[in-house]
Amino acid sequence: MRFTLLLTAATSALLLAACAPETPAAVEPVAAEPVAEVTEAAALTVNVLDCGKIAISDLDAFSSAGDYAGQADEFTNTCYLINHPNGRLLWDLGLPTQLVGQPPFTQQIFTVSVEKSITDQLAALSVVPSEITYVSLSHSHFDHVGQVDQVQGSVWLVNQKEYDAMFPPDGAPLADPTLAPTYALFQPMERQIIGAEHDVFGDGSVVIFETSGHTPGHASLQLMMPEAGPVLLTGDLYHRTESRALGRVPRFNYNEADTVAAFAAFEARATNVGAKVIIQHEPADVTPLGGVIR
Template identity: 30%
Template sequence: MRKLIVLSLLFTACASLPPAAPHAFVPSPAPGAPIQVCWIDTGGVTVPGGYGAGGSTKAATWEVTSAALVIRHPKGDLVLDTGISPHAQEEQRELGAWGRFTFSQTAGRNAPRRNLKEALTALGVTRPKALLLSHVHADHAGGVASLPDVPVWLAAEEEQLIEAELEHPRGVALPAHARALKGRMVPIPFAAEPYANYEARFDVFGDGSVVVVPTFGHTPGSVATFVNVSPAQRFVHVGDLINLRESIERNVGKSWLMRRLTDEDSARTQAEVAKLVQLHARDPELLILPAHDRRAFVELFGADEGGVPPCIGTPPRPSGG
C-alpha cells in the first residue's frame, strides 16, 4: 500500500485544477420546512492522507466514513446513501479478479460500525419515503437490500448502468446490489432550471429544503444533494467527487490512485470538482461535504457516541401532504 501511495503522490504533485467555465449563480432560497438530518456511520477505515487527495495533503491520515444520511421532513423520511453492507466481504466474491482487487483497495477496507436497519429503528424511522443514491458503488448502495420495499431514486444514467451490470457485469456495482435494485429504481426527474452554478435540479420536497443536481463523471449518473437545514446551516453532499474537504481549499481532485480505481470518467469528474471550487468561491458559507470525509461529518454532526445516531436541525411534525 505504501508504494501505491508514493506512486499516487508522484502522479499528482502538480495537480491544481483548471478553473471551471464562468457560470451564473442562482442563490438557494430559504428552506420552506423544518428538517432534521442524522448521520449513520455504517463503516470506515483510517488510511494515509495521500490516499484521499492529490498532491501533498494537509491531513496526515484520511479518516473514512461510509455514511448514510437520514433527512426527516414533514412529508416523509429520505435516506441519502445507504453505506456499506455488513455482508460486503461475502458479496464481493462474485466479482472478477480486477473487481476484487479494486474492492480490496476501496470499499472493501471498511470495517463495520453501525447496522443501517438498527440505526433507523433507533431514530424511529419505520419506512422511509425513498432511498436516494449519490451513485451505486458498494459503499453507497450497501444497505439497499435491507430495505426491500422502499423505492430507490437515482439518475436515469445510473439506472442504465445497473441494467447494463445485470446483463454484463463489470463490477461497477456489486452484483448483489444490482439485483437488489432491480425493479425498484425511480429515475430522478431533473428540471432544466438553474440552481447555484448547475443547469438542472430536482427539488425533492418542492420547498427548497433538499435539492439534487447532476454531477455525472465519477459514475455515469452520480449526483450531489444540497441540504438546507436552516438559513444558517446548509451543506451539499457531493458523493465521491472528492474524498477530503481540503481538495476544495487546495484546488485539487482526488489522488491519482483513487481516480484510477474508482472514476468511470476521470476528466469529467475533475471538471465537476472544478465546479465545486467555483461554488465554494461564490457561496463560502455552504459546507461542502465529501461522502467519506469522517472529520467533516464529525464537525457537522458531532461525534457518534453510540446509541441514537447524531442529528442536526429540528425534528419535523408529520404532515398529511
C-alpha cells in the first residue's frame, strides 16, 4: 500500500547504522529461466507468518470507482516461509520492526500493529534467519518491507522494475522518500535481478511472476503444493475478496491500465492451473489456513 508511515528519524538511522555494511554486495543479473513443467509436486511446506494488522478507517482509497467510500475494514498482513528441499524463501517482510510489541499506531486512514517479529516467529519453528536462502517481495510498500533488518544474510530476488522503483536511476526522487532508510537496508544484501517469471528452485514448484500495476514491478507467487495443489499468493494485486470479484483498482496504484491487465493475466493463470487463490490481506483467506499451507 502506497502510504507514508512515519517512524522516528532517530530510530530509522540507528537501525540503518547497525545493519548496513559499508559497500553493497550484488551478483550479476540473470535472465529468467523457463518454468519447468511439474509432473510431481516438490516436498514443499509453507508457514504463514503474522506480519501485522492494518485497520483502515475509510476504504475510499482502495477503489477508483468510488464505491468503497466511508467503509472500514481490517486487513491481515502476512509473510510466507516457503520450505523447499533445496532451500527456503521468505515472501514479503511485513510492517516495520519498530512497531513490534508497541501500542497500535495511527496515521492517516491506517492503524497498524505488530505482535511478534519475523525472527521470533521463525524461532518458534526452530528456524533462524541465517537459514533463509532467499527473500523476495511482492512489492516495495511500507507494509511489505518493514523487517528487512532481520534477514540481511539472504539473497534478495527482485525484478528490475521494482528495483528501479526503490533505487531510481539518475537520482530521480522516490515515490515515498520516507522509505529511503528502509530501502537502504536492502542495498548490502546479495541480490539477484530476476525476469518477469522466475522459477526459484528450478523445478516449477515456486514461481515468482510479475503482476505489475500496483507498483512498477509488483509480483505474485505460484506454489505447487503436495496436498493443496496449485496455490497463488496475490501480494497486493487484490486487497479484499470484493476487490477481486469487482475488479477494483486502488486510487494509489502506479498504473490502473497495467493493473487491469495484471488482473486478466492472473485470473487466466489461476484458471489454467486450477489454483487456490490467497489474498494476502484478506482474513477470510488467511485465517482458515491455520498458519500452514501443505
